[in-house]
Amino acid sequence: MNPARRALSPCRSPQRRCLWSPCSRPSWLSxxxxxxxxxxxxxxxxxxxxxxxxxxxMRIEISPSNTLxxxxxxxxxxxxxxxxxxxxxxxxxxxxQIANALSDxxxxxxxGEILALVGTGEGRALLVGLGKTKDLxxxxxxxTGAKVTAAMKPSHGKEFTVAAEDGDMHDLAAMAEGMMxxxxxxxxxxxxxxxxxxxxxxxxxxxxxxxxxxxxxxxIVKRMSGVVKGVHRSRDxxxxxxxxxxxxxxARQAMEFxxxxxxxxxxVITYEEALERGMGGLVAVGxxxxxxxxxxxxxxxxxxxxRAPVIVGKGITFDTGGISIKPSxxxxxxxxxxxxxxxxxxxxxxxxxxxxEGKVTGIxxxxxxxxxANAQRPGDVIRTYSGKTIEVLNTxxxxxxxxxxxxxxxxxxxxxxxxxxxxxxxxxVVALGHEATGxxxxxxxxxxxxxxxxxxxxELAWPxxxxxxxxxxxxDSKIADTxxxxxxxxxxxxxxxxxxxxxxxxxxxxxxxxxxxWAHMDIAGTYWGAKTNATVKHGATGVHVRTLHHLITGE
Numbered sequence: 061m062n063p064a065r066r067a068l069s070p071c072r073s074p075q076r077r078c079l080w081s082p083c084s085r086p087s088w089l090s091x092x093x094x095x096x097x098x099x100x101x102x103x104x105x106x107x108x109x110x111x112x113x114x115x116x117x118m119r120i121e122i123s124p125s126n127t128l129x130x131x132x133x134x135x136x137x138x139x140x141x142x143x144x145x146x147x148x149x150x151x152x153x154x155x156x157q158i159a160n161a162l163s164d165x166x167x168x169x170x171x172g173e174i175l176a177l178v179g180t181g182e183g184r185a186l187l188v189g190l191g192k193t194k195d196l197x198x199x200x201x202x203x204t205g206a207k208v209t210a211a212m213k214p215s216h217g218k219e220f221t222v223a224a225e226d227g228d229m230h231d232l233a234a235m236a237e238g239m240m241x242x243x244x245x246x247x248x249x250x251x252x253x254x255x256x257x258x259x260x261x262x263x264x265x266x267x268x269x270x271x272x273x274x275x276x277x278x279x280i281v282k283r284m285s286g287v288v289k290g291v292h293r294s295r296d297x298x299x300x301x302x303x304x305x306x307x308x309x310x311a312r313q314a315m316e317f318x319x320x321x322x323x324x325x326x327x328v329i330t331y332e333e334a335l336e337r338g339m340g341g342l343v344a345v346g347x348x349x350x351x352x353x354x355x356x357x358x359x360x361x362x363x364x365x366x367r368a369p370v371i372v373g374k375g376i377t378f379d380t381g382g383i384s385i386k387p388s389x390x391x392x393x394x395x396x397x398x399x400x401x402x403x404x405x406x407x408x409x410x411x412x413x414x415x416x417e418g419k420v421t422g423i424x425x426x427x428x429x430x431x432x433a434n435a436q437r438p439g440d441v442i443r444t445y446s447g448k449t450i451e452v453l454n455t456x457x458x459x460x461x462x463x464x465x466x467x468x469x470x471x472x473x474x475x476x477x478x479x480x481x482x483x484x485x486x487x488x489v490v491a492l493g494h495e496a497t498g499x500x501x502x503x504x505x506x507x508x509x510x511x512x513x514x515x516x517x518x519e520l521a522w523p524x525x526x527x528x529x530x531x532x533x534x535x536d537s538k539i540a541d542t543x544x545x546x547x548x549x550x551x552x553x554x555x556x557x558x559x560x561x562x563x564x565x566x567x568x569x570x571x572x573x574x575x576x577x578w579a580h581m582d583i584a585g586t587y588w589g590a591k592t593n594a595t596v597k598h599g600a601t602g603v604h605v606r607t608l609h610h611l612i613t614g615e
Contacts, residue, residue: 118209118264118265119263120236121266122266122281123268124270125268126223128148128150129149130184130217130218133220133222134186134188134223134224135188135204136187136189137193138169139168139169139192141162150183151182157177169190170189171190171195171200171203172204174189176213178215178216186211198231201234203595204235205238206595209242218262218263219264222265222267223268224267229273229277232269232277233281236267237288238594240284242594242595242597283414286415287413287414289410290605291406293402293405293602294399295406295600295602298395298396299600302395305395306428307346307354307375307426308328310356310375310401310424311326311356313405317405317408317409320412324358324360325358327356331352331354334353334465340442340444341445341450341463342461342465342466344436344442344461345376345455347434348382348432348435349427349428349432353462354426357423358421358423359421361416361419364418365419366419369421370420370423370470370475371422371479371608372400372470373400373402373404373466374398374425374481374482374484375425376426377427378429380431382436383435384456393588399583399600400480400483401424401426403587404423407608416612418612420612423466423470424466425462425466429455438453444461444465444563446565448563450540450541451539453545454545457544457545459483459484465563470565471564471565479578479608480560480578480581481583482582484584485553485582488552488553488582489584489585492585494589494590494591495586497522497581497583497586497604498553498580498582499581500524500526500554500582501577501578506579507523507579509611510581513610514604519607525554526561530555530558533558535562560580564578583603586603586604587603588600
């Protein structure tokens with residue numbers, strides 16, 4: 061059983077802030093700072109510039125018409141030697157070019173293969189390879205759509221028509237999703253000449269389908285578009301430079317987004333409030349930075365009754381490692397260490413955009429981990445929100461410290477289940493590379509549901525072991541309840557998960573007491589650096605916004 065919260069003693073000196081006890085807060089600071097008053101609280105906050113929103117560059121339309129508009133996009137399986145002839149309006153010269161490309165072997169239909177027929181006659185076409193028929197699945201269709209978007213050039217025009225003989229309605233939807241996911245860039249910091257922006261009109265892609273499929277396919281694509289907006293939000297946050305995206309800047313974005321929906325409320329636990337509440341993990345990690353930590357809480361449809369999911373995200377907006385400082389090569393990538401919190405934000409936006417009516421709570425644990433005279437040190441012992449103490453052996457194992465408070469906070473909502481996401485360990489990247497997220501859980505059913513949801517949307521989450529030996533290793537401290545680092549280099553992702561499990565709240569009493577169902581997702585290898593993800597050119601991926609949306613909504 062988790063220890064009861066212990067009362068905090070007041071600070072002995074008003075001149076000194078004490079990590080383990082609350083300091084007096086300013087008279088202007090009210091508890092549970094709400095979205096509407098926060099802008100007055102921090103008037104100097106600037107909202108980081110955002111990348112282009114999805115839909116600005118590409119618009120997907122569904123049409124029952126078989127008439128060609130603009131450039132023809134023709135997906136073909138490997139070995140096809142006859143193209144679809146059902147489209148009307150295809151110039152005879154273009155039909156001849158397509159037939160010649162197939163018969164001469166210029167296009168073989170291999171997966172990912174694209175042949176542009178442009179400027180050699182009347183009409184334009186992109187022949188797109190789907191690979192072997194026996195290997196066709198939704199992932200192939202999604203990746204194909206992404207590759208088509210990547211291959212589009214100004215010379216191809218502004219209108220496209222997709223004619224796919226081999227796919228059903230859901231295959232076409234997956235292709236459209238891939239196109240929208242790949243329709244993303246983050247170039248807001250690049251100085252452009254005026255002529256660079258002269259042709260900023262959108263691209264229109266029409267999917268030709270059967271009459272009976274038009275309305276249901278349009279509904280699916282509309283929902284997918286809302287989810288993709290959440291993915292792009294997550295990417296924007298991850299790609300934003302850390303000088304512009306810091307804990308309270310994230311909070312400001314969340315509050316401004318909440319103003320667009322009557323169903324979403326965002327509140328912020330500030331640094332001072334975190335001190336008073338005894339959130340020692342969050343405070344310890346962020347107190348070395350001049351830009352202090354905070355906890356951002358999203359509540360969607362909070363008036364709904366019953367238990368509901370709570371999603372917790374690690375939000376280290378920049379991670380130097382603190383006093384246990386990281387080596388300088390690739391330290392710039394540590395702006396991505398807030399990936400978990402960006403997924404929380406992206407998920408909440410996706411749920412709002414798609415009109416989800418159920419209750420969902422998101423918790424983002426935001427901090428910047430910097431070395432400073434007042435930063436935490438290796439050897440410190442901190443008391444967390446749960447009342448448990450942690451021996452800090454390495455300040456670069458900081459994500460688990462902020463999550464310890466976020467997980468305990470999640471228990472206050474009596475959730476159906478808790479899922480945390482974090483770019484937590486390099487050990488997970490060693491184990492799984494950039495191909496799959498590590499997945500740990502104290503509940504077999506929840507683990508299976510997340511695994512299946514990831515498979516359904518093409519975001520793999522691989523089950524990993526949560527063994528008693530790992531938990532024992534993490535509680536082997538002689539001066540505290542637990543330690544923030546394992547005893548050796550082996551199984552680091554597993555011991556990190558075992559550490560987090562200690563802070564998962566329980567409910568019930570006596571023989572009926574049991575931990576709330578919980579899962580931990582280590583996205584260190586999948587949130588950025590994924591080289592085989594066709595839907596991402598570079599930078600943040602926004603991984604698992606779609607997984608969690610599918611898990612929660614079933615759509």
